[in-house]
Amino acid sequence: MSEYYVKNTTVEECQEVIAEFDSNQDRSMAYDEFLNMILPATNPSLRNYCLYGYRVPSHYNDKSRPLSVSITSLVIRILEAEKKLCGRRMESRMELFKHVDHAKLKSFNLISRGQTYISMADLIYFLE
Numbered sequence: 760m761s762e763y764y765v766k767n768t769t770v771e772e773c774q775e776v777i778a779e780f781d782s783n784q785d786r787s788m789a790y791d792e793f794l795n796m797i798l799p800a801t802n803p804s805l806r807n808y809c810l811y812g813y814r815v816p817s818h819y820n821d822k823s824r825p826l827s828v829s830i831t832s833l834v835i836r837i838l839e840a841e842k843k844l845c846g847r848r849m850e851s852r853m854e855l856f857k858h859v860d861h862a863k864l865k866s867f868n869l870i871s872r873g874q875t876y877i878s879m880a881d882l883i884y885f886l887e
Contacts, residue, residue, distance in 0.1 A: 765838050775845040776838065797837060 780792045788796075855861055870885045871877045 765835055765842065768842065772842050772845065775849070776841045779841070779845060796841060797834070 774786075776796075777786065777788050780788055780796045782792055782795070783789070867877070871881050872884070874881070
C-alpha cells in the first residue's frame with residue numbers, strides 16, 4: 760500500500776483489510792475476493808462479467824501495460840476507505856465489548872428475531 764501512496768499503513772492494517780474479504784481464510788485475497796472489495800456486491804451481472812466474461816486486451820488484463828493514473832487513484836481511495844473502516848469497526852467492537860449491558864447472545868437474538876441464523880431480511884429490519 761505504501762508503494763502506491765496509501766500513507767501510514769501498517770502490516771496489521773493490511774491484514775485486517777485482507778481478513779475482511781478473505782472468504783476461504785487462506786490469509787490472502789484472491790481475484791473474486793478482491794472483486795468483493797472493489798465491486799458492488801448487489802450487482803451479480805457486473806461480477807459475473809469480471810469473473811467469467813469475455814475480455815478484449817486492455818490495461819485491465821494485459822500485464823505488460825500499466826494501469827492509468829486515474830484507475831490507480833480510484834483503487835487507492837477504495838483501499839484507504841477500507842483501511843479506515845476496519846479501524847473504526849475494531850474501535851466499535853472494543854467499545855461494544857466493554858459496555859456493561861453487552862451480551863453477545865442477547866444481541867444475536869435481537870437481530871435474528873429468535874431464529875438460529877441472521878437472514879438478510881432480519882438484518883435489513885434491524886438496521887431500519
